[in-house]
Amino acid sequence: MKNDEIQMRKRNMKLYPNYTKIACDYLFYYTIDFLFLTQIKYISASDVVLITSIKSIFSILLLIPANIIVEILGRKNSVILGNVINCIYMIMFMVSTSTSFSGILLANFLSALAILIKNIAEPSLLNASIPPSRYKSNIFAKIIAKGKSGYFVLGAISKIIAGYLFTINGYLPFICSLIVLIIVTIISTFYIEPIKKKNKQYNRTLVKEQFKDIRTGFKFIIKSERLKALILASSLLSSIFSISLNYRTSLLKDINLSSSTIGIIGALLTFVSAIASKKQDKFSDKFRNKSLITIAFTIAISDIVAGIAGVDTSYINLSLFIIIIAYVFSRIAHGMYYTIIDRYFRNFTNNKIDTKVFAVKNLVNNTGSAIMGR
Numbered sequence: 519m520k521n522d523e524i525q526m527r528k529r530n531m532k533l534y535p536n537y538t539k540i541a542c543d544y545l546f547y548y549t550i551d552f553l554f555l556t557q558i559k560y561i562s563a564s565d566v567v568l569i570t571s572i573k574s575i576f577s578i579l580l581l582i583p584a585n586i587i588v589e590i591l592g593r594k595n596s597v598i599l600g601n602v603i604n605c606i607y608m609i610m611f612m613v614s615t616s617t618s619f620s621g622i623l624l625a626n627f628l629s630a631l632a633i634l635i636k637n638i639a640e641p642s643l644l645n646a647s648i649p650p651s652r653y654k655s656n657i658f659a660k661i662i663a664k665g666k667s668g669y670f671v672l673g674a675i676s677k678i679i680a681g682y683l684f685t686i687n688g689y690l691p692f693i694c695s696l697i698v699l700i701i702v703t704i705i706s707t708f709y710i711e712p713i714k715k716k717n718k719q720y721n722r723t724l725v726k727e728q729f730k731d732i733r734t735g736f737k738f739i740i741k742s743e744r745l746k747a748l749i750l751a752s753s754l755l756s757s758i759f760s761i762s763l764n765y766r767t768s769l770l771k772d773i774n775l776s777s778s779t780i781g782i783i784g785a786l787l788t789f790v791s792a793i794a795s796k797k798q799d800k801f802s803d804k805f806r807n808k809s810l811i812t813i814a815f816t817i818a819i820s821d822i823v824a825g826i827a828g829v830d831t832s833y834i835n836l837s838l839f840i841i842i843i844a845y846v847f848s849r850i851a852h853g854m855y856y857t858i859i860d861r862y863f864r865n866f867t868n869n870k871i872d873t874k875v876f877a878v879k880n881l882v883n884n885t886g887s888a889i890m891g892r
Contacts, residue, residue: 538665584634670792681781753886794853
């Protein structure tokens, strides 16, 4: 029995960072997805943002069902299911017609469910696979960082390739993305379930437990002035990041840049975020409790400057230069933010309450995105 446990830990810990490099998020997808919806499916930019907002609503509604699914199926089977649903999503994303808005919404419903399941099951699987020790949190962070850094590199490269593929055929980037998702699904079957127990069955008790966890998280946050401020800042900034991603691509398209050029710019900005995320310690030490307000001002000023530069493109080279510089500062803030905000939340929670607080954080963030995107 002990040998089986050792084998499980070795395999899962070795597999996880390599799996994460291609499974962290969709490859050959971002930036190009906006061009695909607006140029191939002929959906307006405002409707694309509306779809993003509706996806946030789906994430709110599916939060508890996703937790229940993981409770019933276990970690490994939930990871596999999440990846299978992602494959179905990518197929539906490609085949949905511009006249079938409901088809695109159904695809985004599946995507929201898959992302939620994976976000719950994957870190839980890794955490349960690491042997107990005082260095467990450090080992967990290093494995996560190794996988994420690999994803940033592959994500940037895939954006460049996707931009060129899109000029040949609009469907090619998403076919590549589907192939990667199929590979990811196959790789996920090689995990070993870290916690073997009798499968739970769906019942009212499971639902009540999930609602109770969220209530507990809300009560804990309400008692802390700092956590209330953090949850508000997190909701606003996450919403702005989510909405701005589509509008930034829209601006580059409006100044008549080709899809390949937009892909290259997207890749460079991804590298900027990756580098910035590694420098967040120095940034946080320098600005301390003013870190989040500094990030907020950077995003606001960058987006305003980019918008003004895009109004008059008489001098296209100058306008493009200003827009890219503005985007660079925005992506620096983006890279800093997601690492800093999670660290702040962990600083004001403990092992007993942290998962409940993060559940509330995700709920409030998706609510904010849904409201602001309308």
